[in-house]
Amino acid sequence: MSTVESPPDAEVDAVLAERVAALIAVHGADAPDLLGARFDAGLAFVHHPVGLGGLGLPAPWQARVEELLLAAGAPAPAPYRNPLGIGTAVPTLLAHGSSALQQRHFRPAWTAEEIWCQLFSEPGAGSDLAGLATRAVLDGDTWTVNGQKVWTSFAHVARWGLLLARTDPDLPKHQGLTMFVVDMQHPGVEVRPLRQATGGQEFNEVFFTDVTIPDAHRVDLRGRGWDVARTTLFNERSAVGARPVPREDGHIAWLADLWRSRPDLRTHEMHGRVTDAWIRVEALRLANERIRQLAATGRPGLEGSGAKVAHTETTQVVTRLRAELDPEAALRYDAWDPALAPPREDRVAGYHYLRSRPYTVEGGTTQILLSQIADRVLGMPREPALAKETPWSEIPR
Known part of the structure; x- marks a missing residue:
C-alpha cells in the first residue's frame, strides 16, 4: 500500500481490517512469529514509510490497528519487551538515522530480538x-x-x-x-x-x-x-508519561480493586485521597492521548516533559496509597529481573512503591523539566549559566 494523502476514513479502515485479518489467518493470534509478520505487513508503526514497519498513514490510525488485533485475539504488546528500542531508538533513527541504519535495526527492535x-x-x-x-x-x-x-x-x-x-x-x-x-x-x-x-x-x-x-x-x-539527543529525550519522556492505557488500568486498577474489596479500609480521609488519585489518573490519561499521537509522528515537544512530570508524581501518589492500605504486601521483597518477567503478583505493592521513587530522576529530573517548561513555554527568565560560546575544554571541572 502506498502513502495516501487524504484517504477517506472508511477506505483506510477497510484496508487495515483486511491486513489484520490476513495476518491472523496466516499466522494465528498467538504465533511466535506474529510480531515479525506484523512488522512486514506494515502494522507495527503505521506512520512509518512502507518497508519500515509502516504504511505511511497518520499516526492516530495505530490505535485502530491495536483494536483490530485485540479483537482478533492477539495479545497486547508487552511494555517491558524492549522499551528503549521501541520508545527511543526507533523514533530517533526515524528522524535522524540513515536508511541503512533504519533497515538494519527497526525490525529486530520491534520484535525484541535485539534489546x-x-x-x-x-x-x-x-x-x-x-x-x-x-x-x-x-x-x-x-x-x-x-x-x-x-x-x-x-x-x-x-x-x-x-x-x-x-x-x-x-x-x-x-x-x-x-x-x-x-x-x-x-x-x-x-x-x-x-x-x-x-x-x-x-x-x-x-x-x-x-x-x-x-x-x-x-x-x-x-x-x-x-x-x-533532544529527539531521543522528548520521545523518552513521552513514552514514560504518555503511554496509551485504558481507563482504570495499571497502578490505579490495583488500588481501586483493593479499595472495593476492603470496606474496612474506608475512612473519610482515605476515601478523599483515593478519589483524588483516581481523578488525577483519569485526567492524565485523557490529556496524554494527544501527546502520544505527537510522539508517534516523531514530533514530540515539551508536552512530553509535562506529561512525564505529571505521570511520575501521580504514580508516586497511587503507589504510596496502595502501600499504606496494604502494608503487609508492601513489605514483601525478593530479587527480580525486569528483562525476564514482571514482578511476582504477591509483591507488586512493595515493588512498585520502591520503583516509583526514581521516576522523578530518570529520563530528566522533575526540576530540570519544570525549568524547561518555565523557560520555553511560560517565557520566564532563564537561570544563570556560562556563556554558550565557551569551549567545553575551557569549562572548569
Whole structure:
C-alpha cells in the first residue's frame, strides 16, 4: 500500500481490517512469529514509510490497528519487551538515522530480538547532559570511544545502544557532541549492573575502552548530537508519561480493586485521597492521548516533559496509597529481573512503591523539566549559566 494523502476514513479502515485479518489467518493470534509478520505487513508503526514497519498513514490510525488485533485475539504488546528500542531508538533513527541504519535495526527492535539501551548520563554529567566527557576520536572511517556512562537502563541485556559522545572538545559543549549506534557486544564495552532497592538490576555502569564504531553508525552529522539527543529525550519522556492505557488500568486498577474489596479500609480521609488519585489518573490519561499521537509522528515537544512530570508524581501518589492500605504486601521483597518477567503478583505493592521513587530522576529530573517548561513555554527568565560560546575544554571541572 502506498502513502495516501487524504484517504477517506472508511477506505483506510477497510484496508487495515483486511491486513489484520490476513495476518491472523496466516499466522494465528498467538504465533511466535506474529510480531515479525506484523512488522512486514506494515502494522507495527503505521506512520512509518512502507518497508519500515509502516504504511505511511497518520499516526492516530495505530490505535485502530491495536483494536483490530485485540479483537482478533492477539495479545497486547508487552511494555517491558524492549522499551528503549521501541520508545527511543526507533523514533530517533526515524528522524535522524540513515536508511541503512533504519533497515538494519527497526525490525529486530520491534520484535525484541535485539534489546536497546541509551548511553547518555555520566558520573559528572547527569542533569547537565551537554557537559559529558566520553570522547570519540575519528581515524579514517572509524571512531574510537573511551569513557564511562552510568544509570544506563537495560545495558546488561542490550545488543545495541544509542551513544552520545564528545567529538569536538574545543567547541561549546552543545555543539561538540555526536550520536552513534554502538555494538554492546564489542570487547571494549564493560557493563556493571547496579543493584536497586527493588531487588532488580535495571541500571548499569558502562565503561568504554578503545571501542571502535564505524562512521556508518553515526546518527546524523558530526556535531549534531545535541539535536539528536533532544529527539531521543522528548520521545523518552513521552513514552514514560504518555503511554496509551485504558481507563482504570495499571497502578490505579490495583488500588481501586483493593479499595472495593476492603470496606474496612474506608475512612473519610482515605476515601478523599483515593478519589483524588483516581481523578488525577483519569485526567492524565485523557490529556496524554494527544501527546502520544505527537510522539508517534516523531514530533514530540515539551508536552512530553509535562506529561512525564505529571505521570511520575501521580504514580508516586497511587503507589504510596496502595502501600499504606496494604502494608503487609508492601513489605514483601525478593530479587527480580525486569528483562525476564514482571514482578511476582504477591509483591507488586512493595515493588512498585520502591520503583516509583526514581521516576522523578530518570529520563530528566522533575526540576530540570519544570525549568524547561518555565523557560520555553511560560517565557520566564532563564537561570544563570556560562556563556554558550565557551569551549567545553575551557569549562572548569
